[in-house]
Amino acid sequence: MSHQKKIALIDDHRLVRAGIKGLIDSLDGYHVACEGESGGDAVELARSGQPDAIVMDVSMPGLCGLKAVKKIREQNKQLPVLMLSMYDSPEFVINALRNGADGYILKDAAEHELKLALDYACQKKPFLSPGVAKHLIDLAVRSLSEVSPSEQLTGRQKEVLAGIAEGLSTRDIAEKLGVSIKTVESHRSQMMHRLGLSNSTELVRFAVSTHLAT
Template sequence: MRVLLTDDHQLVRAGLRALLETFGGVTVLAECGDGQEALVLTNKLQPDVLLLDLSLPGLNGIEVARRVPKLSPSTRVLVLSMHTSAEYVAQALRAGVAGYLVKDSAVEELKVALDSVSQGRTYLSPAISQTVVAGFLRITEETPAANPLDLLTSRQREILQLIAEGNGTRAIAERLDVSVKTVEAHRTQLMDRLDIHDVPSLVRLAVRHGLVPGEPVGP
């Protein structure tokens, strides 16, 4: 099993790599701490499993998971996250992940999860209430616009995350290798779609829906 490891904390990656290398039949192809780099390496290495944190700078894990199938259709995404709320889990499942494991799981559970997703099955950590997740998914299926991020394109969600992380228009343009006018157009469109027209409100929405890390906040 060929694994690509993505987490934004270097010490966590080092510990996970050391652990994975004790599992028979598991090879860590590479590791990285950034969402964009994860996509580049996925495209280049075509791993069997992408072990993915959700809280990544620049491009969060949910967005990475959405894009993986176009780059490497055979790669299965296994989320390893500290987040246990139904909304995070539901967003990950809707993005197409094959498994969701919480970071305080036992070592043996990581091996079980890897084996499960590599064999084409879906794995959910027992720490996650499947009843709550099922209920949340049912509600979102009945009301597709319940999550306002679903109104945005992939690029608009990416720009929203970068705005929420404190990046200015020029910095975003340089990071995405597009013109300032293109970023401004996307920003205007996403604000119109969300009916939000100031940056603080955008940041609150991004935090509330897990696009960037932070404490849950009100409207």
């Protein structure tokens, strides 16, 4: 029989915990070695129980899972911690990952997903339930679309753009910034590509509209 990894299972609902324990025990390579019902239990088991990984509910009375994983990380950077939750809110997920969780899986996940999540967590690779990952991707796309075009440019690119808006030649801009003509041309090309513009006239209009031109 292959070595089985010892799992510490933390959930404040006894029946839910029993169900999850049965699932974990049925997976090849894992068994629940100890249990708890609070974030405080998780922190204590991480310190003294010597589990190979912790599977912990996010929302619990007292010390919640999000705060517990942060405390665990203060004493143990390497112990795999997989968060279980019924909540797929990006805020919960981001906070869990920020506090040091290795993965985030929903409680309605299929058996094979739980196995995959444990495998990933024990290899210290991040794992997110597909539904959770979709919400995070949607949030990232929305955030990127809210970034103003000028914020997509580097400081040096803005300096080149300001020179273009002033009507300076490529040579003049290069001399003013103390760079080569080739560098200015490269910045010009990168800006037009990044901003979706096709010529210098559109670059000038963009500079004026964003108040980069004085």
